[in-house]
Amino acid sequence: MHGGIVLVPLEWGQMASAKKNAPDGPIEVPEIISILPLRNSVLFPGSIIPIDVGRKKSVRLVEEAISKERPVIGIVTQRDSRTEDPGPGDLYAVGCAARILKVIKLAKDNFSVILQGVARIRVLEGTGVDPFMTARVQTLPDQPSGEVELDALVMNLKDVAKRVIKLMPELPKEASALVDSVTEPGQLADLITSNLDVQVDEKQDVLETFDLKTRLRKVLQFLSRQHEVLKVREKINSQVQEEMGRNQREYVLRQQLKAIKEELGEIDDSGGDLDDFREKVLAAKMPADVEKVATKQLERLKVMQPSSAEYTVTRTYLEWLVELPWSVATDDKLDIQAARDILNTDHYDLEKVKKRILEYLAVRKLKSDKKGPILCLVGPPGVGKTSLGRSIARSLGRKFIRISLGGVRDEAEIRGHRRTYVGSLPGRLIQGMKKAGSNNPVFMLDEIDKLGHDFRGDPAAALLEVLDPEQNHSFSDHYLEVPFDLSKVMFVATANILDPVPPALRDRLEVLELPGYTREEKLNISRQFLIPKQLEEHGLSKEKVIFDDDAVAEVIDSYTREAGVRNLEREMANVIRAIAVLVAEGKSGELERITTARIEEFLGPAKHISEVAERTAEPGVATGLAWTPVGGDILFIEATKMIGKGQLVLTGQLGDVMKESAQAALSFIRSRTKWLGLEDNFLEKIDIHVHIPAGAIPKDGPSAGVTMFVAMASLLTNKPIRSDVAMTGEITLRGLVLPVGGIKEKFLAAHRAGIKRVVLPERNRKDVIEIPEQPRKEIEIIYVKRMDELLEHVLTEMPKLGVMSTTSVSPPKPPAAPPAA
DSSP: OBTTBOOOTTHHHHHHHHHHTOOSSOOOOOSEEEEEEESSOOOOTTOEEEEEEOSHHHHHHHHHHTTSSSOEEEEEEBSSTTOSSOOGGGBOSEEEEEEEEEEEEEETTEEEEEEEEEEEEEEEEEEEOSSSOEEEEEEOOOOOOOOHHHHHHHHHHHHHHHHHHHTOTTSOTHHHHHHHHOOOHHHHHHHHHHTBOOOHHHHHHHHTOOSHHHHHHHHHHHHHHHHHHHHHHHHHHHHHHHHOOHHHHHHHHHHHHHHHHHHHTOOOTTTOOTHHHHHHHHHHTOOHHHHHHHHHHHHHHHTSOTTSHHHHHHHHHHHHHHHSOSSOOOOOOOOHHHHHHHHHHHOSSOHHHHHHHHHHHHHHHHOTTOOOOEEEEEOOTTSSHHHHHHHHHHHHTOOEEEEEOTTOOOTHHHHOOOTTSTTOOOOHHHHHHHHHTSSSOEEEEETGGGOOOBTTBOHHHHHHHHTOTTTGGGEEOTTTOSEEOOTTOEEEEEESOSTTSOHHHHHTSEEEEOOOOOHHHHHHHIIIIIHHHHHHHTTOOTTTEEEOHHHHHHHHHHTOOOSSSHHHHHHHHHHHHHHHHHHHTTOOOSSEEEOHHHHHHHHOSOSOOOOHHHHTSSTTEEEEEEEETTEEEEEEEEEEEEESSSOEEEESSBOHHHHHHHHHHHHHHHHTHHHHTOOTTTTSSEEEEEEOSOTTSOBOOSTTHHHHHHHHHHHHHTOOBOTTEEEOOEEOTTSBEEOOSOHHHHHHHHHHTTOOEEEEEGGGGGGGGGSOHHHHHHSEEEEESBGGGTHHHHBSSOOOOOOOOSSOSSOOOOSOOOOOO
């Protein structure tokens, strides 16, 4: 099928061959011939066509015809091609006598017959219908004429036919020569009509047109129409070719390249086909504005050259968009008791944090669209802050993602880089969301207090939007440049101290403080968590190795000195590895019991020995309590006197605040010389030197004020300080003891050091409630309001104090003073 003309590929060649091999004389058409009905086609004189014969009567007709020497039959077209057994009334009146050139038997009752039209015939009357149709016919030869008009019509017809052939390069080359070789007007008209793509009834109309001029005009009209159609088609093709620019040609080439790669097996299964992106965009269920951006980028990608740099950038961007969990969320486990069991199984104590998680679950159960909380776990190293985040995720049934912010100095780590930079990527938050595969994970921001900042920006400022529930529903990453909803995420930040965290960021965090563990809590943690974990990791069973509680306590007291349990776990691992060596060498018994005596064998000499009693054996040595980023600690303050000129020497890398506290303590002593039993000019011939050991460590803060006062008072009165007493508090020149911070950490440090009595400012009484119950029971707490009340609680014996009052050893209270700032 080509344009408006239907050509059997061998038609032109067959007709030329038939003309060359035609019999010398005309073929006689019998008066009565067999009639073969033809469907969907018309046979013209001089044409050669193949037909399939399958109807019973037609098969019978062919079988009888081929038995004759020069078989001639009548070919008449059916009026309705759907008629299966046509009669004389179902056929046109005019047909074509045809000679059977060749018969090929395809099957038992199926032939392929090649026919050559001989002459027009008119069916006069039917003479029979069984076993096949026969009829009396009349031959209708063309009447020759020498009219000029007829010659002109022939020339026009040949000219238009040649133009049509020229517009159809798929036709054989001999087509134009064949048209030229035909001289008879009727034969030319029949040849062209037989090859025109026109309706059957139109061809039949030409067959029934006996007047040559009329027939030529009809054929010329059909041919001219096809010529116009072909010209319009050629014009359209030309326009399309012109409009098909470089991008369209590249697209075609890419499709061809894709087909070649598919044949070679080089196509990328993970995303080599751009058509998959459309389905991925729809499957991601993005918000409408994000989907619009993704669709726009996809359309741009389709017209880009794959070898261009922008193609890779755009494709990577689209992959990020379709792989983010825009609408994928995990279902929360709302069974509060099950969550409580998981939290208790994973961690010992930490009741405040567990209570907060269960509260969130309860509210989530009552209100499903509750936004995720933004918690900040603050505490010394080793207390389980990071592992607690994983436990929270497990109790909620959510995915867990952790990023470490320690040392992060670039704002782009949070917000990502813009796509204009080579190798740009989204920030760590978006990367974490993609890794999680859900939009409501538990997201841990570890070491948030160790964020840095430089000329590249302030990461802490970038976190302001992330950790604000009123803003993070539309968090915008520089790389994505479309809003992403973080409001369903449960953020859990961790920090050792809050001081480095900017106030604006701290304001967005719900702070939960994790204090250090007591000795008893460490024992329980060791039994329930650390020892079973290390035994499993070292391939030993709990039945094979048993730790005595006294042995664990020895490790806690003599080999670790920390608020958490990280070093404790490390020491336990050392012991278990020693047992593993014995087992591997076959030197172990059926049961290995770890006793106190074996601890030194495995771990060596004790690393930490209580020096409190030894250090306080002489006057001038006091035990203070200090707060450090890794928890509380005890602090020794030593004072001594020597011949001099009344100077106060301070050493131990002290800060300005601590130096001022020492000066204030000395000034208070000088103002109470008579009460302390000192001479008024006691400082004229001596110098006082105050030193705080561990001189390589910087120290500062006001909480050592009372300790310095007690150390100098003990030195000057020559009365030792009790070895089991520690103290903390800020002092004033008026003798007031002011409150200080870090009471919980300091108290736990005192408990670890074996202190039996702790002296605290009266105004810190409210903070004692946060201290675990066991240390509170084991340590006596003394509250003081004034420095005058201190000495009787801390010295082994009171000095001979001056009589300032008949009812008390302390001096009378001074006149009312304004409240301390």
